[in-house]
Amino acid sequence: xxxxxxxxxxxSEWENLQASLYILIGTATCGRAAGALNTLExxxxxxxxxxxxxxxxxxxxxxxxxxxxxxxxxxxxSFRVVYPNVTPELVPRLVEGYVLGDDPCLELALGTxxxxxxxxxxxxxxSRFEHERRIILAHCGYIDPQNINHYIAQGGxxxxxxxxxxxxxxxxxxIGRSGLRGRGGAGFPTGxxxxxxxxxKGSPKYVVCNADEGDPGAFxxxxxxxxxxxxxxxxxxxxxxxxxxxxxxxxxxxxxxLAVDRLKVALGEAYDLGFLGQDILGSSFNFDIELAxxxxxxxxxxxxxxxxxxxxxxxxxRPRPPYPANEGLWGKPTLINNVKTYSYVHLIxxxxxxxxxxxxxxxxxxxxxxxxxxxxxxxGLTEVPMGTSLQEIIxxxxxxxxxxxxxxxVQIGGPSGGCLPESLLNTPIDYDSLREAGxxxxxGGLIVMDEDNCMVDTASxxxxxxxxxxCGKCTMCRLxxxxxxxxxxxxxxxxxxxxxxxxLLELAExxxxxxxxxxxGTAPNPxxxxxxxxxxxxxxxxxxxxxxxxxxxxxxxxxxxxxxCDRACEHCILTCPTEAxxxxxxxVKHIDQEKCVNCGTCLEVCPxxxxxxxxxxxxxxxxxxxxxxxxxxxxxxxxx
Amino acid sequence: xxVTEKDKLSExxxxxxxxxxxxxxxxxxxxxxxxxxxxxxxxxxxSFLDIPKVEVYGVVTFYxxxxxxxxxxxxxxxxxGTACHLRGGKxxxxxxxxxxxxxxGQTAPDRSFSLExxxxxxxxxxxxxxxxxxEIHPKMTPFKMEEDLTPYRQEI
Numbered sequence: 051x052x053x054x055x056x057x058x059x060x061x062s063e064w065e066n067l068q069a070s071l072y073i074l075i076g077t078a079t080c081g082r083a084a085g086a087l088n089t090l091e092x093x094x095x096x097x098x099x100x101x102x103x104x105x106x107x108x109x110x111x112x113x114x115x116x117x118x119x120x121x122x123x124x125x126x127x128s129f130r131v132v133y134p135n136v137t138p139e140l141v142p143r144l145v146e147g148y149v150l151g152d153d154p155c156l157e158l159a160l161g162t163x164x165x166x167x168x169x170x171x172x173x174x175x176x177s178r179f180e181h182e183r184r185i186i187l188a189h190c191g192y193i194d195p196q197n198i199n200h201y202i203a204q205g206g207x208x209x210x211x212x213x214x215x216x217x218x219x220x221x222x223x224x225i226g227r228s229g230l231r232g233r234g235g236a237g238f239p240t241g242x243x244x245x246x247x248x249x250x251k252g253s254p255k256y257v258v259c260n261a262d263e264g265d266p267g268a269f270x271x272x273x274x275x276x277x278x279x280x281x282x283x284x285x286x287x288x289x290x291x292x293x294x295x296x297x298x299x300x301x302x303x304x305x306x307x308l309a310v311d312r313l314k315v316a317l318g319e320a321y322d323l324g325f326l327g328q329d330i331l332g333s334s335f336n337f338d339i340e341l342a343x344x345x346x347x348x349x350x351x352x353x354x355x356x357x358x359x360x361x362x363x364x365x366x367x368r369p370r371p372p373y374p375a376n377e378g379l380w381g382k383p384t385l386i387n388n389v390k391t392y393s394y395v396h397l398i399x400x401x402x403x404x405x406x407x408x409x410x411x412x413x414x415x416x417x418x419x420x421x422x423x424x425x426x427x428x429x430g431l432t433e434v435p436m437g438t439s440l441q442e443i444i445x446x447x448x449x450x451x452x453x454x455x456x457x458x459x460v461q462i463g464g465p466s467g468g469c470l471p472e473s474l475l476n477t478p479i480d481y482d483s484l485r486e487a488g489x490x491x492x493x494g495g496l497i498v499m500d501e502d503n504c505m506v507d508t509a510s511x512x513x514x515x516x517x518x519x520x521c522g523k524c525t526m527c528r529l530x531x532x533x534x535x536x537x538x539x540x541x542x543x544x545x546x547x548x549x550x551x552x553x554l555l556e557l558a559e560x561x562x563x564x565x566x567x568x569x570x571g572t573a574p575n576p577x578x579x580x581x582x583x584x585x586x587x588x589x590x591x592x593x594x595x596x597x598x599x600x601x602x603x604x605x606x607x608x609x610x611x612x613x614x615c616d617r618a619c620e621h622c623i624l625t626c627p628t629e630a631x632x633x634x635x636x637x638v639k640h641i642d643q644e645k646c647v648n649c650g651t652c653l654e655v656c657p658x659x660x661x662x663x664x665x666x667x668x669x670x671x672x673x674x675x676x677x678x679x680x681x682x683x684x685x686x687x688x689x690x
Numbered sequence: 691x692x693v694t695e696k697d698k699l700s701e702x703x704x705x706x707x708x709x710x711x712x713x714x715x716x717x718x719x720x721x722x723x724x725x726x727x728x729x730x731x732x733x734x735x736x737s738f739l740d741i742p743k744v745e746v747y748g749v750v751t752f753y754x755x756x757x758x759x760x761x762x763x764x765x766x767x768x769x770x771g772t773a774c775h776l777r778g779g780k781x782x783x784x785x786x787x788x789x790x791x792x793x794x795g796q797t798a799p800d801r802s803f804s805l806e807x808x809x810x811x812x813x814x815x816x817x818x819x820x821x822x823x824x825e826i827h828p829k830m831t832p833f834k835m836e837e838d839l840t841p842y843r844q845e846i
Contacts, residue, residue: 079811079812079813080812080813080815082826083811083813083816083819083826083828084816084828115814115815116815118815264809264810265810266770266771266772266773266775266809266810267771267772267773267810267814268810269810269812269814272812304718304755305808305809305811306812342714342715343715343718344753344755345714345717345718345749345753345754345755345756346753346754346755346756347752347753347754348809359714360711361710361711362710362711362712362713362714362749363713363749364748364749364752365752365753421814423772423773423814423815423817424772424773424776424814425776425777429773429814429815430815461772464772495772497772497773497776497814499776503776508775508776511772511775512772515770515809519809521752625833627785627788627789627832627836628788647784647788648781649781649784649785649832650778650781650831650832651831651832651833654831654832654833655833690784690787
């Protein structure tokens with residue numbers, strides 16, 4: 051079948067759908083975690099009970115994770131309405147109200163997808179979307195990821211059709227002129243990479259998609275693969291044609307089973323329609339894509355380690371040069387790009403380099419995709435033009451800090467990135483500004499911390515992650531990070547000395563210099579940025595044995611205020627897991643600090659009308675007897 | 691290995707091409723069938739692919755996904771991603787170690803529970819998150835964790 055025919059068929063299928071009544075349910079991993087599959091079942095049961103034949107379609111994620119499960123009801127003769135947090139209990143009401151009747155249940159709605167409807171906001175006008183510019187997230191959550199015709203009807207595969215009419219050098223030039231830089235984190239110009247690989251001698255050549263998204267707190271690649279996998283596949287086919295490769299691999303984490311399943315379906319569909327395989331769209335170009343599932347190693351995200359993993363070896367990096375463009379998979383020229391990078395390709399070919407480079411800043415073109423998580427009101431996914439400030443993303447898109455707490459830091463780029471303070475919130479998001487601030491774009495995880503988070507503990511958390519995930523090849527990365535972690539743990543437990551800070555700085559430099567790959571090379575960043583911007587917290591831990599955020603267990607104690615304790619209540623006694631709380635009925639309750647494991651259950655269960663449990667730091671703010679008991683507990687190792 | 695395990699192993703191996711690049715997918719398949727990778731299975735794989743046993747063992751112990759021993763009935767995974775950490779993930783892990791009387795990475799002697807930490811399950815808006823089997827337990831506290839364990843305990 052030729053492309054216009056495929057297109058006509060897809061468009062008519064889409065039009066028929068628009069002329070019918072249908073329901074979209076977001077069943078990406080985030081939706082499922084919030085119970086979307088129960089909602090789906092409830093819809094199917096209710097529709098069957100009411101003998102209605104509305105189509106229920108599982109879609110991906112719109113990026114509004116805080117509002118999951120998210121349901122959209124689309125009616126041919128009325129406007130489309132999006133409902134947040136749809137639990138199974140709400141389903142009969144929605145079916146009765148809007149599927150069968152004329153009541154759009156706007157009191158339950160997040161908004162509408164058509165303008166100028168009274169009673170509910172127009173979704174693109176929500177403050178959440180004020181700064182957004184959706185390019186590769188545009189169709190996520192609106193189309194069926196397992197129906198290639200939905201993608202084609204939205205303009206999918208037009209880029210490939212156009213590319214096949216161009217010469218490979220023309221494509222590479224177009225990508226180069228667009229200013230696209232690698233979205234895996236380092237920001238290398240994509241056009242250059244393609245050019246190097248196309249010029250490289252050796253055959254066969256390979257195209258690899260890096261979908262080994264390992265940063266804790268980053269999940270945009272997963273969302274793209276679960277919501278609109280065809281755009282990644284299309285980008286890879288164009289890349290293959292441009293550099294002269296006939297084989298591609300998608301290396302994806304095994305921890306993303308749903309993304310793997312949806313990708314398998316998507317690949318099958320692309321083969322069925324002739325976008326993959328032999329003689330693609332009659333062009334005599336052949337291209338195949340194979341899935342390789344990772345077996346769980348963070349370091350596999352590094353390009354040379356990733357290739358080792360595809361070859362079935364231990365995933366350890368090797369020195370570069372030679373770069374993969376010259377000597378990659380099985381020693382052959384290999385192009386490696388990230389999921390997001392490939393996603394932009396078909397649009398750049400279709401709409402032109404000028405269109406893409408008109409978005410963003412001078413040095414960083416296009417959009418940036420971030421996951422928002424941590425102490426933020428509206429966690430989720432966002433796509434904004436490069437150059438948008440952190441402030442705008444956190445406060446406008448993310449809805450600000452949760453529970454009326456105050457902002458402390460934002461962590462960008464996972465274990466390779468850094469923690470930036472309030473004074474840098476006006477930093478524009480682009481590769482260079484973030485690097486200057488000591489952080490990096492990384493994969494795009496943006497995690498907000500509030501006053502209750504300890505910066506030393508946070509640094510220690512990332513170092514702990516790196517020590518577990520270091521592949522062990524380079525001594526400085528394997529052992530140097532461990533030394534840094536020990537120093538941080540000492541500081542957290544009140545055993546730190548001021549000279550530890552100098553040692554940390556020295557070690558950080560050595561680790562950067564002595565590591566082959568970016569895992570070690572950037573591992574000290576969380577420590578360096580927290581020391582640079584939150585040095586007072588380190589000093590409080592060392593000099594005053596105080597954890598200002600009251601997080602570090604050795605420096606923090608739970609205490610029941612005698613004048614606030616309601617003597618009749620026994621919530622804390624009944625729930626304390628280590629039976630550390632004593633006090634007969636009618637007596638003031640008291641924590642035996644020697645047994646207390648700092649789990650916080652007493653604080654959680656103490657009724658808000660009493661609010662008698664507090665956290666104290668340093669532990670010397672306890673009554674002297676209790677402080678001594680706490681010391682004894684620590685010495686016995688109760689805190690683990 | 692039991693007789694059934696051996697049969698399953700031969701079946702999986704018989705479907706695979708003896709190419710070095712197939713080592714990881716093959717091990718993944720075997721683990722999917724058997725639940726873990728017994729020593730004999732690794733030896734079989736080594737001779738099938740004609741590579742040293744130590745190379746198979748190296749790969750198996752390098753990647754987090756592979757297991758050398760079977761899991762307990764209930765597989766408890768505590769998310770240790772950044773968002774979960776900031777909301778007290780470590781306290782949840784400690785609570786589970788206390789409640790189940792095992793350390794992270796261990797399986798209870800009666801094979802009732804296995805406790806593991808995972809890097810990030812990507813449900814950051816529900817932090818801190820614990821998975822028991824495939825069930826997601828969102829917004830945990832040490833106290834809620836203790837309560838959520840009860841039905842699983844009765845099911846042993």
